[in-house]
Amino acid sequence: MYTVEEIANELDISKVTIYSKxxxxxxxxxxxxxxxxxxxxxxxxxxxxxxxKKEDNPHDIKVSINGSVVEDINEANEISELNQGLIEAVIGQLNEKDMQIKEKDNQIRTLQKLIENSQMILKQEQEKDLKKISMESHFEEFDKKLTEIKEKLDQRRKLEIELKERKENKKLWNKIFK
Structure with missing residues (x-):
């Protein structure tokens, strides 16, 4: 009795051929x-x-594909078709991955634009807040100055009223003592 490996080595054929037999x-x-x-x-x-088979068909040649020995052209063609199918599948997957990468690049660009816009809006809001604070402090100062001016005006009016009263009193005293 022989194992598949022993027969493959002895007859110099592939294990695939033996299993098909x-x-x-x-x-x-x-x-x-x-x-x-x-x-x-x-x-x-x-x-x-x-x-x-070797005597009947001299065109059957041993072909080495990916390190394995193939006995006849039909088997070589089957392996070649299988390899071609695998290559096409891998190429299809690579093309799909390329499309996915392009889509992700577009998504990244969009997100970067959104981030830039958000930063611009935030900066504008900060500037508005600074202007508000500046305006508030300006109005506070303005209000203080107005209050000071108002107080000074009130003091002047009081002084003027006092002066008028004194003048009138003087006139009255002058009339009386005249």
């Missing part, structure tokens, strides 16, 4: 402890089949 002869495969063993009879059948 095993599907045709399931009665000749023995599984022990999870490992597949092939009977001598099936080994001879596989060997004869490969020999006859």
């Amino acid at each position: 095993l599907r045709k002869f399931p009665d000749e495969v023995i599984i022990k402890k999870g490992k597949k063993y092939i009977t001598d009879r099936l080994f001879d059948v596989i060997k004869d089949e490969l020999d006859s």
